[in-house]
Amino acid sequence: MFLKxxxxxxxxxxxxxxxxxxxxxxxxxxxxIDVDAFLENGKKIIDKAKARGYKMYFMLKQAGRNxxxxxxxxxxxxxxxxxxxxxxxxxxxxHHIPLGNVGHLVQIPGSMVKKVVEAKPEVITVYSREKxxxxxxxxxxxxxxxxxxxxxxxxxxxx
Numbered sequence: 001m002f003l004k005x006x007x008x009x010x011x012x013x014x015x016x017x018x019x020x021x022x023x024x025x026x027x028x029x030x031x032x033i034d035v036d037a038f039l040e041n042g043k044k045i046i047d048k049a050k051a052r053g054y055k056m057y058f059m060l061k062q063a064g065r066n067x068x069x070x071x072x073x074x075x076x077x078x079x080x081x082x083x084x085x086x087x088x089x090x091x092x093x094x095h096h097i098p099l100g101n102v103g104h105l106v107q108i109p110g111s112m113v114k115k116v117v118e119a120k121p122e123v124i125t126v127y128s129r130e131k132x133x134x135x136x137x138x139x140x141x142x143x144x145x146x147x148x149x150x151x152x153x154x155x156x157x158x159x
């Protein structure tokens with residue numbers, strides 16, 4: 001999706017990825033990240049946002065199971081992570097990265113709801129009354145309040 005822009009802006013990254021792949025040092029479907037550029041961009045974004053008084057979360061998407069990147073962004077001043085799925089949530093929780101939002105793209109499995117609520121994300125996105133009930137029960141059991149964000153749950157909504 002971003003190959004054309006990357007070729008224009010960071011051709012050395014593309015060349016390095018090809019060389020690493022051709023040398024057998026990385027497998028197909030490996031994410032190659034220019035960490036210097038990543039951190040420089042992250043710093044520019046957080047500095048502007050904080051100067052304006054914004055609360056900022058990062059979303060690493062496919063690289064979201066890389067706790068080092070998340071730790072660096074948190075150290076910079078980001079308020080936490082928006083995680084794509086429960087596996088990314090587990091990675092962030094294991095590395096003590098604050099959670100901003102969980103469940104927006106992929107709902108939390110029922111067996112993990114209590115563990116995620118216990119990590120105190122700012123909000124959990126819910127798609128159904130059933131998931132809302134699971135979160136409510138876990139929060140009550142833990143004697144805490146949990147923020148939620150609701151996706152549509154009535155006709156003509158698809159979810």
